[in-house]
Amino acid sequence: MAQWIINGLGTGIKTTRYPRSVENAPGVTPGLPCGGECSSPDAAAQLARRCPTNALIQSEAKIAVDYSRCVHCFRCQRETESPLAWQSTYEWAAAGGSLDLLDGPFRKSVHIIVVDAGDCGACLNEVKQLNNPYYNMHRLGFFITPTPRHADVLLVVGPVTDHMRVALRKVYDAMPTPKRVLAVGACALSGGVFAGSFVCSHGLSNILPVDVQVPGNPPPPLAILHGLLVAVGRKSPASLLQTPPAAKTTSARP
Amino acid sequence: MLIPAFLLIFFLLCGSGILFSLFAPASWRAGIFAWFGAGAAVALVFASASALITGNAFHLLLWSLPGLTTLTLTLDQLSAVFLLITGLVLFPASIFAGSELKIGCPQSFAALLLGLYAAIVLILIAGDALLFLLAWEIMSILCYLLIVDARDNQFDRASAGYLLLAMGEAGTLAAALAFLVLAVASGTLNFAGIKSAAAHFGPTVEWAVFLLSFFGFGVKAGLIPVNFWLPRAYLAAPRAFVPILAGATLNLGLYGILRVNTDLMPATIAGPGLIALAVGTLSALVGILYATTDNDLRMMLAHSSIENVGIIVAGLGAGMVFIATDHPVPAAIAFAAALYHLMNHSLYKTLLFFGVETVHRRAGSRDMDRLGGLIKFMPLTALGFLVGALSIAALPPFNGFVSEWLTLQTMLRSSVLSSTAIKIVFALCGAGLALTAALAVTCFVKVFAMTFLGMQRSENMNSTEAGAGALAPMAILAVLCLLFGILPTYIIPLLNSALNSLTGSSVADALVPAFFSSSPAHAALPPAFVSDFHNIGAQVGQSALPGRGLVVMHRGGAANPVVFAMSTTYMLAVLVILLALTFVIIRLGFTRARRLSRRQRWDGGIRRLLPEMTYTATGFSNPVRVIFDAVFRPTTVEDTRQTVEEHFRTAIRREKQREHLVDKLIFHPVETVVMWCSRTLSFMHHGRFNAYAAYALLTLLVVLVVFLFSQTP
Amino acid sequence: MNRSELMQQLQRLWPGSLQCNPDASGLTCEIHCPSEKLPEVCGQLFLQWKLSFAGLIVEEAAEEWHLRYCFYGGAAMGWVHLLVYFPLNVRTVPSIVRFVHAADWHEREAEDLFGLTFEGHPRLGDFILHNDAWQESVEPMRRRFDPQEALRHRKPDTEWRPLRIVQEPGAFVMPIGPKYSGVTESVHFLLETVGEDVIRSIPRLFYKWRAVEKLAEGKSVDDCLLLAERFAATTAFAHGLAFCQAVEAVCSAAVPPRARILRVFLAELERLRQHAGAIQEICESTALVVANSQAGILEEDLLRISGELTGHRYLFGLLSPGGLLCDLSDDACNNCLSASQQVLQKLLDLQKRLRVASSFLDRLEEVGFISLRDATVYGLLGPVARASGLIGDLRKMLPYSDYQNFAFDVPSEHEGDGYARLRILFAEAQQSVRIMEQAIAALPGGGICAAPRLRPGAALGWVEAPRGGAFHWVRLGEDGKIARYRIIPPSFANWHGFHLAVEKFAFQDFPIILSTFDLSVAENDR
Secondary structure (H helix, E strand, O other), X not given: OHHHHHHHHHHOOOOOOOOOOOOOOOOOOOOEEOOEEOOOHXXXXXXXXXXXXXXXXXXXXXXXXXXXXXXXXXOOOOOOOOXXXXXXXXXXXXXXXXXXXXXXXXXXXXXXXXXXXXXXXXXXXXXXXXXOOOOOHHHHOEEEOOOHHHOOEEEEEOOOEXXXXXXXXXXXHHOOOXXXXXXXXXXHHHOHHHOOOOOEOOOHHHOOOOOEEEOOOOOOHHHHHHHHHHHOOOOOOEOOEEOOOOOOOOOOOO | OHHHHHHHHHHHHHHHHHHHHHHOOHHHHHHHHHHHHHHHHHHHHHHHHHHXXXXXXXXXXXXXXXXXXXXXXXXXXXXXXXXXXXHHHHHHHHHHHHHHHOOOOOOOHHHHHHHHHHHHHHHHHEOEHHHHHHHHHHHHHHHHHHHOOOOOXXXXXXXXXXXXXXXXXXXXXHHHHHHHHHHHHHOOOEHHHHHHHHHHOOHHHHHHHHHHHHHHHHHHHOOOOOOOOHHHHHHHOOOOOHHHHHHHHHHHHHHHHHHHHHHHOOOOOHHHHHHHHHHHHHHHXXXXXXXXXXXXXXXXXXXXXXXHHHHHHHHHHHHHHHXXXXXXXXXXXXXXXXXXXXXXXXXXXXXXXXXXXXXXXXXXXXXXXXOOOHHHOOHHHHHHHHHHHHHXXXXXXXXXXXXXXXXXXXHHHHHHOOOHHHHHHHHHHHHHHHHHHHHHHHHHHHHHHHHHOOOOOOOOOOOOOOOHHHHHHXXXXXXXXXXXXXXXXXXXXXXXXXXXXXXXXXXXXHHOOOOHHHOHHHHHOOHHHHHHHHHHOOOOOOOOOOOOOOOEEEEOOOOOOOEEEEOHHHHHHHHHHHHHHHHHHHHHHHHOOOOOOOOOOOOOOOOOOOHHHOOOHHHHOHHHHHHOHHHHOOEEXXXXXXXXXXXXXXXXXXXXXXOOHHHHHHHHHHHHHHHHHHHHXXXXXXXXXXXXXXXXXXXXXHHHHHHHHHHOO | OOHHHHHHHHHHHOOOOOEEEEOOOOOEEEEEOOOOOHHHHHHHHHHHOOOEEEEEEEEEOOOEEEEEEEEEOOOOOOEEEEEEEEEOOOOEEEOOXXXXXXXXXXXXXXXXXXXXXEEOOOOOOOOOOOOOOOOOOOOOOOOOOOHHXXXXXXXXXXXXXXXXXXXXXXOEEEEEOOXXXXXXXXXXXXXXXXXXXXXXXXXXXXXXXXXXXXXXXXXXXXXXXXHHHHOOHHHHHHHHHHHHHHHHHHHOOOOOHHHHHHHHHHHHHHHHHXXXXXXXXXXXXXXXXXXXXXXXXXXXXXXXXXXHHHOOOOOOOOEEOOEEOOOOOHHHHHHHHHHHHHXXXXXXXXXXXXXXXXXXXXXXXXXXXXXXXXXXXXXOOHHHHHHOOOOOOXXXXXXXXXXXXXXXXXXXXXXXXXXXHHHHHHHHHHHHHXXXXXXXXOOOOOOOEOOOOOOOEEEXXXXXXXXXXXXXEEEEOOOOOEEEEEEEOHHHHHHHHHHXXXXXXXXXXXXXXXXXXXXXXXXXXX
């Protein structure tokens, strides 16, 4: 018994200071590609074709990135003639739909129910890391609950598989209002690499109204934390579409 | 004058009811029984109430049988208490039986039942041993006939009835022997005569009479180890009769024990009382263990009856010990606890049986593993059953709580005793009774939840709400349960006169002291007591309420002058106020601005929640089964069917065969011995008439020789 | 026994029926077998000669069904593939379940996905396609399958009930899931019980079935690599490596030595991280809070180390058929190694503390027991099998990617309970760091990728993933696209045997036994 107390106290404080300050330890985030400008429209078109999920949107020589589709294959950065720059940020969460997010008493205390709707295991593992001493989401007032009756936020990972539809719908219906839905991971936003499967949906928004979207494959724990803070109004949301600096996307996606 | 008048009305109603039902057309029989039976019960209630309130006794000499005794009728206070509860129970039971019999009444059923009423009352007002035993025999035989009423020819019914009769006769024999010993010791069969001669009995007589009467009447009461007929008989009894069997006839055994061991022959040695205490606690424990782990509703209630009788007998035993060690006030409290529990048990057990029989008729099954979710179909029955379940689980504000509290207080009173050995026995029995109370709560939570709440466990069960004929009796008894629970301060003075005669001290003064200004008794009370009184608020309602206030309390001895008190009336008032306040605050403060929406139950997200996915009664009580494995000792028969080189199991069949402890230890050995004796003696039954004549001649010769030898000096 | 002896014995036992063709690389031997002889031959291979059963691969060729039963032994034996060919209109084939119980779920999967009936299998149906969601005979893996039609004309069986085996009065079925507990994968358990302990348990899997094998058909090799990495991302590198090795075997491509060594390094890094995660799960399930936090710190440390070295915490985007997609500098690898060694030290300190935590050990020792016989019959894999004494590590038996040049032990226990599985995790973590040290010491220079020339063909790639042996079968078509992709993950066999450990234990032990198995639903469900 005493050995655990000594051991725990001896480890010290490992918790990150986020959201009070920026966390820049190495390896906390895989980052996401920035939009950029290529040498020529052909090079840009070739680069856009390299993306397996059509996350790169080309307009003339400029490339914009749709974060909701990026699956971190790194092909726009590795083994390519005109690699895109990548930023190692993690505040990616965007507010889909209305900005009417949880507020008031929920700012400092909210219960989350996590539903795995076909996830590969990585997003779920990152959500689980939120409880380890490095991130410790309890200090920010986020708690995981196993029952939807006590939940305020529904966090869904994975492309929604056909077999999980009923369960997901039941969880959503069993939650009392006010409730908000968080879609975490590229699979939940756009289907990810499984978008073409006949038993997966093309994103959670086809099934439930989604309030906050956190891109990434998987989003690191800090990104999920940012998403939760956006949901309770303590952080402002970002945008899923990264346009290159000082440029506007005019052409629609083919 | 009132008492004999009401008794006469009672007997007239019974007699005319018997005659009418025998000669009336079949469709009228149920109605005749209901009306005559209910009327007779009302007459009983009036008779006993007037006896208790006015304090008069009733005495009547019937026929004189020269050489034996004069047949006497005596209605004293003790009988009045039993008559009161019998009347209160028989009134709704008659209505219920009437509604059950409407479906089909066999030829003589109503007549037999009314005859049973008369027999019960005769036992209770018998004033001498001969009339008592006569009425007892009639009652036994009538019970047997009512059970084996062979409309539907079931083997179990016959064998259960036979066991009831056989055990009943054995018990009657033992009781008759007890009366014989009393008669030899006192010279008369008359109860009054025996009572006056009781002071001269020695310990041998006391032990003999106690053992014979305790286990003899214990058969009817349902005490371990002589109660193995009880579950079988309750299972086999027809639906109209079983509430009466449980609510009225069970008390007769207790009446017998009480009458012989405390009234006719007050205890002077502590031994018999201790045995009664120990046997009572053991019965209570074994009874509730089997009740908790049984799935058939009737069996469960039968075992629960055994448990409650155990509690009553434990209280009786404690009282006998206190009388023997010359502590009249704790003895009075003990007897008050026992009698109160007896009354409560009759009320709520009958109520529970009404509920069970209604469920059986409406839902078609008595197996808790097949019921469930009935509250949707029969909400009123469920409410009545809930009141019964709360009462038997001893939860305030219902009546079970008061008698359970008094019984446990009695066990704690053992601190006034001087002998350490006796105190240890009291402590162990007190612990056993506390365990019983806890298990009783488990048992009835399981019963109510599995039967009425949750999902339906078998599909295609179309149940409907019970008719008025079943709901009205339940309502009457439920109201009585509540009243007996919240007005103990009015019930205990009713018992006062009966207990006064038994113990010589007034239980009312001990438990329910009068309001100060209205009784001169307070002048003798010490000032500390008076101030405690005021602090508890026992004077509330002094000017408004008649009677003795609303708090049940008593004081410790001179060594520990602590006041123990409780008031179920206050509890009810506080409960109602708190509930109302909570409702108002929540409604006004929190939910007025919010809508209430109804959503489907959360089931883990599965597509369809099936009946086989809910907890069964067996599963609910499995922890109890596992913990008390040493008592149950089940033998498991496991049979696994497998196919394909044992890799795929197709069936795992497990059966836990459980033999009742009493059956295994007592019934089967006794059965074996009796069968062996009969077989050995059957060599005498060879059918030759000449040999039988020779037997008679031989017996005569032996008697003559013995007589001759006893005459010679 | 070695391969040639096996061939002789087979010819002796079934003269004239079997036709053996060893392949070019010499590692695999294909034996054509008529379907009537199939069960006996499989019995001989599995029961008598103690080969291991990897899995069943069903392919729908132009006019025939091609069934491939893959068995393997040690280095002297290699692979033995039993091929059963029969025309498309014949839909039944004898089941081998009587001899090879490990094939139980493989046959059920083939029945659900392809519509083949395996005669003699008592439990076909309601496996991948839940009967209360789909009607029978959907057959999604057939070429002629039209998803739109299937979804439009769906007729689920609304009266479906679970199969009940226990016939005890008062028995009931306790459902758990698919959404249960806090942060868990979606899987449905049906526990048959009479109250306190579990008499029989059936996990109802495939709630997370994404039809990856169907999705892969027609994709390019690069896109299919994405699927291989991301269908079970906690062991992404291992599965991606198996896929790359399968493609390289098809194209007979040689991987540069630096890439081979780096592959070993990264695979062992992933094994270390996954085992730390499994240890954290076990501590969490037994509610030993400080140990849970300590293990959580170590898992996060390893995730950050992986992210710092490769740019992604789960090692995505590193593999490419023919080598690695990008090079890693020697300095970075050295830093990674020293950081991993520090983490391993803390991990072993944790083990020392856990060894004397009696309340923790009480919940693991003699709980969740699997005997060696059961492990062999069910074909269990990975640390679970090694804890019961079934030592089978693909890195030693059929070395790939230069593992034969590394010196390491394969730890094993024989108790087969939860504590044995925990000890295996710690021991394997230690061995992983040992291999990583040897890899860095032997790291050559040179190229990192030699892109293969795609050509049609089929081959099996295998890898000892952190959870056990993973097998990927890849068939490339004429156009260089994937024609058939079959994944046999280690969790598939371990989920099959999971019920053995749970039965006869109480409900409270259930989550702990589950955590000691380190199962992945995503890996099993694909």
